[in-house]
Amino acid sequence: MFQLTKVEWLEVITICDNLAEGVKFSPATPFALTEQGVAMLSGVLKSKKALMVNIQIIREFVFMRQYALSHKDLTYKLLELESKYDKQFKDVYDAINFMLQHDNQATVQKQRKRIGYKS
Numbered sequence: 001m002f003q004l005t006k007v008e009w010l011e012v013i014t015i016c017d018n019l020a021e022g023v024k025f026s027p028a029t030p031f032a033l034t035e036q037g038v039a040m041l042s043g044v045l046k047s048k049k050a051l052m053v054n055i056q057i058i059r060e061f062v063f064m065r066q067y068a069l070s071h072k073d074l075t076y077k078l079l080e081l082e083s084k085y086d087k088q089f090k091d092v093y094d095a096i097n098f099m100l101q102h103d104n105q106a107t108v109q110k111q112r113k114r115i116g117y118k119s
Contacts, residue, residue: 001037004029035061
């Protein structure tokens with residue numbers, strides 16, 4: 001069992017929109033169980049219902065692990081594509097900002113009050 005950090009807790013709050021309002025704004029971060037913690041808990045609890053719930057929780061942990069491992073390549077590919085396209089879009093945004101600043105400078109130069117003799 002471990003306690004979530006503030007960053008982890010904020011991530012859970014943003015992902016799970018069906019949490020109760022009292023839970024979302026609690027000043028204390030919640031505790032979480034690891035797969036090993038659930039296995040240890042199932043050894044302590046003796047009721048049939050508690051045993052069935054713990055077996056289902058362990059099955060879910062196994063499913064999540066298999067899902068994460070099977071989609072690891074896809075996750076890496078998505079991260080790679082995001083970084084590639086983020087860089088390309090940054091270049092486009094920089095070019096647009098440069099053009100906008102250049103146009104603004106030209107407008108300011110035309111609108112300034114002239115000094116000196118008129119010809």
